[in-house]
Amino acid sequence: MQGFLTLFRKELVRFWKVAFQTVAAPVLTALMYQLIFSHVLSRHVEAYPGVSYTAFLIPGLAMMSMAQNAFANSSSSLIQSKITGNIVFLLLPPLTALEFFGAYLLASIVRGVVVGAGVLLVTAWFGLPLPSHPLWVLSFAILGCGVLGTLGVIAGIWAEKFDQLAAFQNFLIMPLTFLSGVFYSINSLPPFWYVVSHVNPVFFMIDGFRYGFFGQADVSPWLSLSVVGGSFILLSGLALWLIKSGYKLRH
Amino acid sequence: MASAIEIKAVSKRYGALQALDDVSITVEPGEFFALLGPNGAGKTTLISAMAGLSRPDSGSIRIMGHDVIRDFRAARMSLGVVPQELVFDPFLSVRETLRFQSGYFGLTRNDDWIDELLSKLGLADKANVNLRALSGGMKRRVMVAQALVHRPPVMVLDEPTAGVDVELRQSLWSFVKELNEAGHTIVLTTHYLEEAEALCNRIAMLKRGKLVALESKDKLLQHGKEREVALKLGGPLPGSLLPRKVREEDGRIVLKLADIAQLEHVLAALREAGVAVRELNVIEVDLESVFVNMMHGGQV
Ligand SMILES: Nc1ncnc2c1ncn2[C@@H]1O[C@H](COP(=O)(O)OP(=O)(O)OP(=O)(O)O)[C@@H](O)[C@H]1O
């Protein structure tokens, strides 16, 4: 337990020491998306009845930033430790697979949630209502970051070089987060993209998160919860198994 | 009482390469043990297997009686390893590094011991300096401290003196000797026979993954006294010295000496025969040939 707490704290220190880059920068990026898209699209789109496009956009942007940063936290920490070799200091102590995974996971969730809160804070004045279901908001924030933090652990263990990790990020994480209904309601999509969106777990994170704010969404929050929760359980199982087997960490 | 380290028939392949080939070694508590061998012999691979950093294909390893795979928590609590590669976390200061390392071993209030380690290793004034700003030798000391945060009964140092100046080498050895006298079991790898000789009570030699020798120091010291002398002579080698001749290279005759004192005997024989000595070079016999000769039962 102490080992887990220590690694968790170290992971927090790691991103907090460079908070300008790990928190402030993504918040600024989200703010720019908000400014540009709400300016371009607000007159043309009404996402849900009674919900302006600018308000609709905010939770999506927040969740997208959370997802990307939760992924970045665990994956970049692991690959840096592997490439510099200091991961050995985590492999020599008696940490269990669960402690190891839990620490990276929780730190990713904290980073994601801090970034998400920052995004909500700077964009709220575009007309975000107070959440109608705060518990849904919290659940999807934590679970969403959990899924992406776990994916980050898997990617960080698997990748041997920075460019492999970049490929994972550019060809999997970015499309998943962008093609997820951040910028639109998927009911407005042509049938093909409508189906594609429905196999993307990030869509369900955003949709459920949005439901927490507006009380309405494209699908039921319970469906979203099952998809996101199911993905989390599956991916954590995989991550734990990789760590336990020593895959790419212990030859 | 359980052995400090019990390595039983450990083998490990990397692809076609047999990195460890049926290695068995037992080290008793309190021993100061040296693991020697040329580059690529498998020393680091063996240490990695002890530490659980790599998994042997077959065989088993116990540290203080704890199997390093089945009972990995107890085994790792008993073991401190200083890795061969110089690695550090560039985000942290020396003290942070040691505090975090203590935490990974489950220790929260470890500052007294950390302070002691810092002062023993001459790092007290660097405690709050970022690792990035330390010299290589300083980083090496931090790694030694990291291996000791949990006061492991068994400590393994993988070439701790590579790239380290004479002063640090000496202070490091006196520190490690102190640990040994306090009851810690020490295993080290080195390329320097003198180091092994001066410190260790037993020495093992690996070559291409095989254990080629396992000897007590006393036995080794006898072999270690062996010298060769290369001579350029003004005349033919006297017959009385012929049995000593091992080879001839670039017009020099190389003779074998059981120890350096025999040089006098050689010179006396040359003087008696009236053969002038143009050049004389004493060659330290390298450890490897000593060991290999020993292995082949050759007299040395
Ligand atoms: N991860 C690995 N993958 C493939 N081959 C490896 C790996 N680690 C070590 N080897 C090979 O195993 C052999 C033994 O290497 P090892 O590092 O154990 O040697 P060593 O005795 O420590 O040498 P040195 O004195 O240079 O440190 C070498 O031929 C090395 O190339």
Ligand SMILES: [Mg+2]
């Ligand atoms: Mg080595």
